[in-house]
Amino acid sequence: MQTPISRYWWVFLLRGIAALLIGLLAIFVPGITFGTLVLFLGAYMFIDGIFSIIAGISARKQSRDWGWYIVSGLFGIIIGVITFANPFATGIALIYIAGVWAIVAGIVEIIVAVRLRKEITGEGWYIAGGILTILFGILIFINPVAGALTLTIIFGIYAIVAGVMLVSLSMRLRKKYKSHRSIPVT
Known part of the structure; x- marks a missing residue:
């Protein structure tokens, strides 16, 4: 029997x-890709904000928390408008958020490594990873443009790996779909 998902192998290919x-x-x-991603993020937040407000209004009789949908939606719309009005400011904010995240993540990695040193061996590698993560965060603050380019390139590598995996999956689903189509139904 053909699984429904194999019928849509082409979606995974696309x-x-x-x-x-x-x-x-x-x-x-x-550089261009980072700017485009910031604009797409702004568009997403704006559209998501509209739908959150619609959901809040629709849920006002069924849910006591409907107001939070409205607040979230308004926030999304405001951030979306700010992004379109000044994508540079939004991009810089995202870079600094990534920098803060890297510093905090690095500190947590070091703390966990120190606490695990009695349970594992090689915790020095985890500490070294934490230090590198902190240095990455500091470098983002020192040179945000290089940070944006680095984050974009890291995203690019991720997208390529994900793309290869999706194309591979689509080929396997296509093969399964074709093999099930050729089997006569009795």
Whole structure:
């Protein structure tokens, strides 16, 4: 029996191709790609904000928390508008958030490694990873433009890997779909 998902193998192929193209753009044209990603993020927040408000209004009779949907929606719309009005400011904010995240994550990695030193061996590698993560966060604060380019290239590598995996999956689903189509139904 054919599984329903194999019938849609081509969706995974299209997603994989899109991820590959975005990944290549992120690696070879990181500045433009970062700016585009910021604008897409702004558009997403704006549209999501509209739908959150619609959900809040629709749920006002069924849910006591409907007001939070409205607040979330308004926040999304405001951030979306700010992003379109000044994408540079939003991009810089995202870079600094990533920098703070890296510093905090690095500190946590070091704390966990120190606490685990009695239970594991090689905790020095985890400590070294934490230090590198902190240094990455500090470098983002020192040079945010390089941080944006680095984050975009890392995203590009991720997108390429994800794209290859999706294309591979689509080929396997296509093979399964074709093999099930050729079996006569009795």
